[in-house]
Amino acid sequence: MEFFKTQSNSKFFQYSISLSMIAASCIACYYSVDVIGYQVVALILLLVVSVLAMLFDILPVLVTAFLSALSWNFFFIPPTFTFHIGTTEDALIFFMYFVIALINAVLTFKIRDVEKKAREKEEREKSLKLYNTMLNSLSHELKTPISTIIGAIDTIKENASKLSEFNKSELYTEIEIAGFRLNRQVENLLSMSRLEAGVLKPKMDWCDINELIFSVIKDHKEDARDHQICFEPFENLPLIKIDRGLTEQIIHNILLNAIQHTAPGTIIEIRAQHQNGVFRLVLSDNGKGFPEQEIQSVFRKFYRLPNSTTGGTGLGLSIAKGFAEALNGSIHLENLPTGGAKFTIDIPSQASSISDIENE
Numbered sequence: 001m002e003f004f005k006t007q008s009n010s011k012f013f014q015y016s017i018s019l020s021m022i023a024a025s026c027i028a029c030y031y032s033v034d035v036i037g038y039q040v041v042a043l044i045l046l047l048v049v050s051v052l053a054m055l056f057d058i059l060p061v062l063v064t065a066f067l068s069a070l071s072w073n074f075f076f077i078p079p080t081f082t083f084h085i086g087t088t089e090d091a092l093i094f095f096m097y098f099v100i101a102l103i104n105a106v107l108t109f110k111i112r113d114v115e116k117k118a119r120e121k122e123e124r125e126k127s128l129k130l131y132n133t134m135l136n137s138l139s140h141e142l143k144t145p146i147s148t149i150i151g152a153i154d155t156i157k158e159n160a161s162k163l164s165e166f167n168k169s170e171l172y173t174e175i176e177i178a179g180f181r182l183n184r185q186v187e188n189l190l191s192m193s194r195l196e197a198g199v200l201k202p203k204m205d206w207c208d209i210n211e212l213i214f215s216v217i218k219d220h221k222e223d224a225r226d227h228q229i230c231f232e233p234f235e236n237l238p239l240i241k242i243d244r245g246l247t248e249q250i251i252h253n254i255l256l257n258a259i260q261h262t263a264p265g266t267i268i269e270i271r272a273q274h275q276n277g278v279f280r281l282v283l284s285d286n287g288k289g290f291p292e293q294e295i296q297s298v299f300r301k302f303y304r305l306p307n308s309t310t311g312g313t314g315l316g317l318s319i320a321k322g323f324a325e326a327l328n329g330s331i332h333l334e335n336l337p338t339g340g341a342k343f344t345i346d347i348p349s350q351a352s353s354i355s356d357i358e359n360e
Contacts (some may be wrong), residue, residue, distance in 0.1 A: 014057060016190070022045070026071050028322065033076055046100065049065045053108035062106075073094055093315070109353050146176035146178075149175050152171040203245070204243055207244045213272060217250060217257060220252075230267060242347065246326060246327055249319065250281075251283070253320040254320050258285050267286050269282075269283070278346050278348055281347075282342065286338070287339070288340070298317050
């Protein structure tokens with residue numbers, strides 16, 4: 001079916017296939033007409049016309065319907081091999097076949113056309129909704145840090161002589177935080193573009209997972225001022241061959257989601273292990289968790305929980321899922337019985353020791 005759809009723009013292809021199917025049907029029916037009867041042949045030819053009407057444009061189908069009627073008359077209606085019709089009953093049947101074949105072709109094409117327009121309308125509505133969601137998210141997520149940066153710079157410029165070093169330092173810190181936030185959103189947009197373009201090519205190399213996790217936690221030190229992030233490095237965790245950049249982004253986006261969507265004072269726990277050729281990373285918290293009916297939707301692009309008041313574009317978790325799948329891995333989300341959410345990331349990977357790496 002897909003082959004026919006991909007070739008449907010070629011008129012020559014459509015005419016060739018249409019005529020070939022009618023010819024093949026006529027040949028098959030010719031050798032079995034004594035068994036099935038020439039009236040049944042008409043039904044078979046009508047079925048072929050109907051199938052072609054579901055695949056091709058209206059003009060090739062109308063030509064096929066016309067030729068099928070002539071073929072039925074010439075090869076099957078007595079007397080055969082002439083266009084003369086012997087009885088009034090057969091003439092009426094032939095006329096009805098001809099009309100039904102044409103109507104069938106036209107109506108089927110019309111139905112296809114209506115369905116196509118309905119699908120296009122639905123796709124436009126979805127695209128518009130997604131576009132509006134993206135603009136609403138970005139208008140806040142990009143405008144807020146930009147406004148912070150501009151406001152801080154204006155304050156420094158206009159009150160340079162009046163500000164103490166402590167006040168200047170605070171303003172510089174605000175600019176730095178806003179800059180990091182702005183960069184984070186741009187990185188998310190670029191990452192989503194890479195995912196949709198299908199240009200992600202993991203670069204596998206040996207990585208110290210403990211060091212990687214500590215690095216991500218350090219980057220979120222300012223964001224997590226009101227949270228407690230717990231990570232006890234597993235001393236026996238071997239070096240793992242993995243794409244460091246993609247893995248870092250996965251941890252980064254899930255950790256940031258936990259920070260943004262849990263109350264101050266929440267404890268976020270990170271655990272890592274490697275077993276049976278699979279690197280497993282678990283991030284859990286003791287917050288409220290996710291509404292059960294929303295768990296299947298949280299990885300959708302630009303999706304945000306209903307009544308969500310915190311910031312975010314709704315890209316973080318979808319990017320994390322996309323990066324995990326690019327590494328042939330998976331992400332699973334569940335609510336903990338004691339409260340809170342638990343993300344489990346499984347990525348197939350090779351583990352090694354220092355001596356093995358040196359031998360490479």
